[in-house]
Every structure is written in C-alpha cells, then in structure tokens.
Amino acid sequence: MAEAEYRGLGVSPGIGFAPVYRLADGAPEPPADAVPHGDASAESARALDALERVASWLEGLGERTGGEAGDILLAQALMARDPGLADEVRRRAAEGMAAARAVYEAFMKYRALLDRAGTYLAARVADLDDVRDRVLADLYGVRRPTPPAGGGPYVLIARDLAPADTAALDRDLVAAFVTEEGGPTGHTAIIARLLGIPAVVACPGATSIPPGTAVLVDGSTGAVTPAPAPERVGEALRSAGTRAAALVAARGPGTTADGYPVPLLANIGSPEELALALDHGAEGVGLFRTEFLFLDRADPPSEDEQIAAYRPVLRAFPHGRVVVRVLDAGADKPLAFLPGGRQDNPALGERGLRLLRRHPQVLQTQLKALRRAAEGTLARLDVMAPMVTDAADAAWFAARCRAAGLASAGAVVEVPAAALRARDLAPHLDFVSVGTNDLAQYTFAADRGLGALAGFQDPWHPALLDLVAMTVAAGKPCGVCGEAAADPALACVLVGLGVSSLSLGSSALPLVRAALARHTQQQCAVAALRARAAPTAGSAREAACAELPGLARLGL
Amino acid sequence: MAERKVTVVSEVGLHARPAANFVRAAAKAEIPVTVGRVGEDVVSAKSILAVLGIDVRQGDEIVITADGEGAEDLLDELAAIASTP
Known part of the structure; x- marks a missing residue:
C-alpha cells in the first residue's frame, strides 16, 4: 500500500527513483556552560584552526566549482577568514569560553548584524550559518555528513541545501533533490537544472520520510511519492528511460x-x-x-x-x-x-x-x-x-x-x-x-x-x-x-x-x-x-x- | 590619512562578487583600511561581514580611507572596484 504523496514545486524536470538519503541539518548549538578543553590560548587556537581549515576547504571547493556557485563558496571562505569574527572568537575564548561556544556566539553576533539588513541579505545569512555549522562540526570532530560516494544512487532530502553541500556531492549518484525550503530561483533549483538532476523544492514534510525509503520524485509535477506502487514506477521510468539508457551506454x-x-x-x-x-x-x-x-x-x-x-x-x-x-x-x-x-x-x-x-x-x-x-x-x-x-x-x-x-x-x-x-x-x-x-x-x-x-x-x-x-x-x-x-x-x-x-x-x-x-x-x-x-x-x-x-x- | 569618495554603480551594490573583490583587495594590505557610506559609521574594509553589514546599495556614495605606506595605490584599486558596474 503506497503512502501518501508529498507535494512541492517541481523546479528541474525528470524522474528520480531511489532510496532516501537524509542530509543532516546544521550542527547543534553548543551549551552556554560548555567546559573548555584547555586554557584560554589553547581554546582560541583550536577555534581559529577550525576556522582556517573550513576556510581553505571552501576556497578549494570554490575554485574547483567556478561560476556563480564558486563565487558563493569563495565569499564563504572570506567569512571564515574574517578578521572581525576572529577577534570576537579570541575575546570570548580569553574570557574562558569553550572554543565551540565562542565560535557560535561570534557567528551569531554577525548573523544579527546581517539579519538587520533585511531580506536583501537573507541568502548571505544562510551562507554564514552554513560556515558556522561547518566550523562547529570540525570542532566536534565530525564532518558535516556527505552522502556516501561508493554506494548506489539516492534521493537527497534536506531541509535546505547549501552551495557547499551540492558542490561536494558525487553528482552521478544523486537521483533527485527534495528540499523542504527553497524556491524556484534558489540555489538548489539552479544547481539541479544545471546538472540535469530532477528536483522538488518547498516540499513540506519531506524530511519526515524515513531514510532508506524508496521514493519516486517527479521534477515536473513536484510530486514526491514514498514507496510507490511498482506499476507506477515502471511507467514513469519507461517514459524517461528509453533514450537515457542509450545515452548512458555512450561514454x-x-x-x-x-x-x-x-x-x-x-x-x-x-x-x-x-x-x-x-x-x-x-x-x-x-x-x-x-x-x-x-x-x-x-x-x-x-x-x-x-x-x-x-x-x-x-x-x-x-x-x-x-x-x-x-x-x-x-x-x-x-x-x-x-x-x-x-x-x-x-x-x-x-x-x-x-x-x-x-x-x-x-x-x-x-x-x-x-x-x-x-x-x-x-x-x-x-x-x-x-x-x-x-x-x-x-x-x-x-x-x-x-x-x-x-x-x-x-x-x-x-x-x-x-x-x-x-x-x-x-x-x-x-x-x-x-x-x-x-x-x-x-x-x-x-x-x-x-x-x-x-x-x-x-x-x-x-x-x-x-x-x-x-x-x-x-x-x-x-x-x-x-x-x-x-x-x-x-x-x-x-x-x-x-x-x-x-x-x-x-x-x-x-x-x-x-x-x-x-x-x-x-x-x-x-x-x-x-x-x-x-x-x-x-x-x-x-x-x-x-x-x-x-x-x-x-x-x- | 588618505581617502576616496566613490559612488557604487554595481547593480548588486557592495554585495556578492563586488564585495568579495573589494574585501580581498583590502585584506592584502598591511595598513588599516575603512569603508562606510558618506556621513555614517565606518567599518574595516578587510571584514566581509562588516562590509556586507553596512549594506551598501547601488547609487550609494561611500568613503574609503587608508593610512600608511601604499595608501594611495590601494585606495585607487579599491575605488576602481567599487565603481565597476
């Protein structure tokens, strides 16, 4: 028995059918009373090292990616290397704050600054949040999860996708993108169209589909169907697949x-x-x-x-x-x-x-x-x-x-x-x-x-x-x-x-x-x-x- | 203390690529550099977050100041970036 369908905006046409890979949301907020690992200068150095590692990763990715997406990544690298941000981190570490908390608060200070400027900067706020989560993940010793490179294809479901997420993907393995947020001119839509990957954005509830569930994604109609009836998959794929099969063979x-x-x-x-x-x-x-x-x-x-x-x-x-x-x-x-x-x-x-x-x-x-x-x-x-x-x-x-x-x-x-x-x-x-x-x-x-x-x-x-x-x-x-x-x-x-x-x-x-x-x-x-x-x-x-x-x- | 006043002509103002180019050029310099809309508070031109935060739009007049060796050349470069469409 097929589950109910989810509906969003189809922003990149095509049919995708594969198990769900759920890309985790941002890093959790470090508690205000987090205990520092070492003395103030060691905490400060840990935080600044993490900022620099994320900056150089973003910079490398930005240069390889090029174009508009590359520009965003390079701007994010500049954020991670921002001298004002580094000062805020140092100041907090000197007061005895743990590295992660110092990083979190310094980012939030600038976030408030950009947020004040209104919708014009909304995309930059999202970029800044993404840098923050990557630095926190680095400090926690976890990498922001990237979908497995070796396995089979998957439908990538996330609350939203950051440019760094899509730039780091193994594109051949993504059967479709589905996000709860985003719009037809957002980053996910643009990247998906550029790569020719079916995509549905602004799809409420999509992140509640359990990982591993096979879903059928129609990038034209915006329909996302968990565990669809086999006939339906066959029909959808046949129409899209005859030509694709011939093309894939030609490499x-x-x-x-x-x-x-x-x-x-x-x-x-x-x-x-x-x-x-x-x-x-x-x-x-x-x-x-x-x-x-x-x-x-x-x-x-x-x-x-x-x-x-x-x-x-x-x-x-x-x-x-x-x-x-x-x-x-x-x-x-x-x-x-x-x-x-x-x-x-x-x-x-x-x-x-x-x-x-x-x-x-x-x-x-x-x-x-x-x-x-x-x-x-x-x-x-x-x-x-x-x-x-x-x-x-x-x-x-x-x-x-x-x-x-x-x-x-x-x-x-x-x-x-x-x-x-x-x-x-x-x-x-x-x-x-x-x-x-x-x-x-x-x-x-x-x-x-x-x-x-x-x-x-x-x-x-x-x-x-x-x-x-x-x-x-x-x-x-x-x-x-x-x-x-x-x-x-x-x-x-x-x-x-x-x-x-x-x-x-x-x-x-x-x-x-x-x-x-x-x-x-x-x-x-x-x-x-x-x-x-x-x-x-x-x-x-x-x-x-x-x-x-x-x-x-x-x-x- | 040297300064330049320029009108930002880029459609996106001092955001996106113009902002990144501006900050990257300022950050190369050893000397302090500030930027702000004429008559308003100034921020470090080396900080992308501060520069984005003052939200300079197309048509805004900004003042860039620098102090020290190479200030004139640096200001010329920054003024050129800010006045590029």
Missing part, C-alpha cells in the same frame, strides 16, 4: 563504430557552463564565446580580469582542446569602448574581426590575457577570430596571435567567401571552425532571426554541406561549431564530409556521441555523399538517414 571520447576519433567539444558562453559540459563528457571546448566579459560595461575588462575568467576553463580540460573565439561584437550589440559607425545592416556591418581591426588594442589585451591564462595549464589553447572574410584577414589575425605568443590561430568560417576560398586562408592558419548558423544566414541571404525565413536556417541544405566540404578540402583541421553539429544524424554526415571535431551545446553531446558510435566512418561518408547529391534540405536528410541505420535504435 568516453567521441568515436565512430570503427574507432575513428571525433573529439566532441562543448560550446560555452561563460565559465558557469563548464560543469554541464564536463558532466556530459565534453572532451574540451570547441567554442568559448568571450562576449560575456565585455557586455554591459563602460571599459574593456583588464588583462587580469580576463585571465581569471579564462583559467578555470583551461584548467578544466588538462588534456583537451580549448578553442576560444575572440570578442565578437557588432553593431547589434554595441560596446561603449568599441565605437563603430551607425549601420543600417548590422549583420553585414563592421562586426567581429572587422571591428577588432579598428581597435587592435582590445584584441591585443585579449590575446595576451589568453596566453597568460594558459601558462601553467596543460590544455591546448586554440584562438580563433569571428567574421574572417579573406586571406588578408586571416594573415592579419594570425600575425597578431604570433606576436602575442600564441601557438595556434584559426578562423570561424561563417562568411561564404571564406568557405569558397578556404584554400587561400589555410596557409596562414592552424585550424578552422565552420560556424553553421551565420554561414547559413549569409549563404541564403536570410536573416537568422526572421521566422518567415526559418526554412533557410535548415543546416541540412546541400548548399551549406557543399561549403563545409570546400572548407574541409583546404586541408587544415576543420571543426564545426554551429547548431548543425547538435543534430545526431547531421553530425554523422559532417564526419563523413571529413570534419575532424564537433562542438555543440553540452546537453546534445550524449546523443551525438551515441549516434557516432553506431556508425562507421564509411557509413558516414556514404551518407554525406547521398546528402550532397540531394536537391533540397528535406531530401538530403532523408537520403542520409537511409544510410544511417543506427539512428532508429536511438529512437530518432
């Missing part, structure tokens, strides 16, 4: 069925997206857009600021490639420090490399920051320029890269002229990457934002495939970094055309990996031939898919 580096390697890289727009890329098995980054650093500000970012943004990405792939695209600004997103004239037709205007050629100082700072960011990392840094049009552009950009001490310079091929005469660009470059989205826009003279012309954005169009083939024929390593690479069938065709790596949005990586693994290089080549022989996008797709029998087994 490791991208390769065709006959072992021809095709590195599968991620497109990212900020270091925040790293976690998702890593989770989906990206072997590197094939398109790191750097606009996030430059938008919405009066001055360009300093070299040091840029280094700090690039380094986590380079560090994340010790043996992989990281392909960085230098600033792609244009008339549609004007930057105060990169003035260009008013342009009636921004897509055809002074954008990308064209703008950087007018403002070489901005490019020079970015290239230097990239070179310095790569120092001391093992990643292979490739730098490419957007909107490269002809050999002169390619030569100019490559010369700037060499002057900045960068080993590998490339071009995004998105202007048809660059594809048509890729052989003229190639001698100056180390690699190229076809940006299929803009290449389609320019090839079909069709605004990519215009719904009425969406048909021309179909990357299956043989005209586009021809341009990819011409780019490949120039003889340099040629990747594809547009939406085309995220279509599993088209990914096979691109490999058949001779493309050497694919870069796509992280969430599509598993499906593309699975599609490639089911076809030989020869099958891909035949599919590419058939597609190019077809007159329309639709018939190209049909002809190619007829040569790719493995797609059907993926439910495609």
